[in-house]
Amino acid sequence: MAVAVADAVLPSPPLPPPPPPARIVVVVLALVHLALAPMLALGRALCVAAGALPYLGFGVAWVISAATAGQVVASRAWGESSAQFLFLQAIMYWGLKVLIYSILVLVALLALLMCVAYVFALVSGSTSAFKKSASGAFTRESVADMFRLPRTAVLGYVADVAFFLLMVTGLLVAMLSPHVEGSISQGEMVASVIIDVALFGMHATACFVIIPALVLSVWRGGQADRKVPSQFC
Incomplete structure (x- = not known):
């Protein structure tokens, strides 16, 4: 009898909060999509640029090597004061400048790409996956490769x-x-x-x-x- 009374006195558990209206969910998802779309487009553009810059660097390095080899031939054939030698020398100097600037731009693009990827993961709520992929990108095997x-x-x-x-x-x-x-x-x-x-x-x-x-x-x-x-x- 006492047990039955105690059971009757116990309060009922609180009811779960009602789900948000469907309109609010749609608006929130639309805002998240609007925030992620520019970041995704910027990340793709940076990725394309970062992928193209190494080929530009290789092309400039090839031009520098070809100009230097041509300088050797030009100095033997026409002398170091000839127009051919000076032209190849100018190409080599300009190529060195472009190569240095390309390396600096590539480093800046990679850093900016990492920042955009982190902000994208932060907004989308996947920071743990970003940290896992970032730490996995610098393993001993990846550096050796x-x-x-x-x-x-x-x-x-x-x-x-x-x-x-x-x-x-x-x-x-x-x-x-x-x-x-x-x-x-x-x-x-x-x-x-x-x-x-x-x-x-x-x-x-x-x-x-x-x-x-x-x-x-x-x-x-x-x-x-x-x-x-x-x-x-």
Whole structure:
């Protein structure tokens, strides 16, 4: 009897709050969509720009190497005061400036892309997934894969090391050769030829072996990354 009275006295559990009206839900979803759409478009634009800049950098590096190799030929054929030599020298200097600016712009674009991705995740409520994907992008395997060079590029670098040693040999020959006032000794002439051959070989290897191999490797990596789902790219 006492138990029954106690059960009757116990308060009933509170009722759950009523669901929000359908109009409010639709308005909230529309506002979230309006906030996410510009960020998504900006992220895609930044991703496209960041993907195109490496190819621009490779193209500029190829032009610099080709201009430097052409300078060696122009200095031998027409002299260092010729119009051909000065034209190639100007191309090399402008190419270096464009390459440096491209690297700076690429770093800025990547930083801005990370900021946009974080804001997108914050607005959409998926910050935990963003942190997980960001931490997974810098694992030991991903960093090692980033610095893994194709075999053709490695062979090109080995050839460049050989040409560099040849250039050092030419410099040593020039240092050990007797200097004659008002003329060039035979040893200095031989050293000049050795240095020019080494410089031409280094930059020709970069043009026709190293840079094409790196471009092909980056292109293949981009094709593989397209198969992985991403927020923007």
